[in-house]
Structure formats: C-alpha cells, structure tokens
Amino acid sequence: MTAENCHDDPGEMISELAHDLKTPIAAIKGFAELLRVRDDDATRQEASVQILEGATRLSDAVDELLEAFLVDPQLAAGLARARAKGARAE
C-alpha cells in the first residue's frame, strides 16, 4: 500500500492494509506462544529478535497508513483535529 495508490481502490486498500497489519501481529503472537511453550535458549533468542522485528514492521505499517490518509485533504484535516484534541487532553 502506498500513499499514491491508496484511493485507486479503497476496498483493495483496506484488504491490503488488513493483511499488512495482521501478518506481523500473527507472527508476534506465534513467537510469543513459542516462548511460552519452549524454554531453550535458541528459541528464546530467535523469538525475541523476531518479535522486535514484527513490532517495528507494525509501527512502519501504521506510519504508511497515516501517510496514505494525508494524501486526502479532508482526511488530513480530520487527522489534524484529532491530534489537536489529543494534545489538549494531555
């Protein structure tokens, strides 16, 4: 999903977004479960590295999503209002 093609097909965009978010989430859950059921150092080492990798990918995917929405002026304005509201609440 890119900012450029995000509005070509909103349905496809949402499907792709869901996939981009769910895949690292599933991997993080999977590695967490492996940590729960296995107690060897090799599993612990690999699982912890991959969980961090998955979290980084999720964060990057959210950044891409925000960038994609900023292409649309209305959505960008809405996002700015939401952020201002959040800043006031803090």
Add this chain to the structure above:
Amino acid sequence: MLVVEDDALVQSWIRLALERTEFRLAGVASSAAEAQELVERRTPDLLLVDYRLPDGVGTELVRRLRQQGLMLPAMMMTANLEAGFNEAAREAGAQGSVLKSGSIDELLSGLRAVAAGEEAFDGRHPEPPPGQGVL
C-alpha cells in the same frame, strides 16, 4: 513439506514452529515460480501455501500443480478471514486452510489432518454470499 510464503517473519515462525515435530522442511519458496521449481526438484509430500504471493495467488499455484498431475496434499494459509476462501481453496484442489493466527496448535493439527488425507478447512471463513462465486 514445502512452505510457500514470501513474508520473512512468517517463514521464520513456521520454521521454528515445525522444529521438533514430525514435519521436515524440504524447502521454503517465496513465490509461486520458486515453488513450482522446488516441487519438481525436491518432490515434497505436503504443501503449505500462502494465499497472497508476489507473483499470483496460492490457489492458482495449487490448481496448476493439480493440472500437472501433482496431487500432494495442500493447505492454504491466509491472514484475513474471507468469504468463500474455503470454497476457493477446495475448488483449486487444496485439502485445508489455516489462518495466520499465530496458533501453533491450529497450524500443526491442520497439517497433520491434511497429511493424513483428511480435509481440514478453518470454519471461521464465512461461506460466500448466495449467488456469488468463489474468490
């Protein structure tokens, strides 16, 4: 078995999940083209195929393999619940489906059933709406 999955994170998880089980990896393909080559070269006896591949959809890979007379059991894998997914997988020649949910038990029980010649489709995929074909 051959795993067909282009996501490195998921590849790593599957590899680790299959360690210390009865499943031995014949290889991991990152595309349908690579999978085709590995199936021919390494003759695996089981396939785990991601639906979304960089060069096509996994169901089409399974369909092509069936047309070539390659009848090894195949399980489809996907991250999202999709109406009609099981029907599409079955119609293409796969014997099961599993969600990328992170559950080792779901992955292994599905693979064991399919390897034993049974069907094992994840019932969480909705059926296609009436009048709508498979994916």
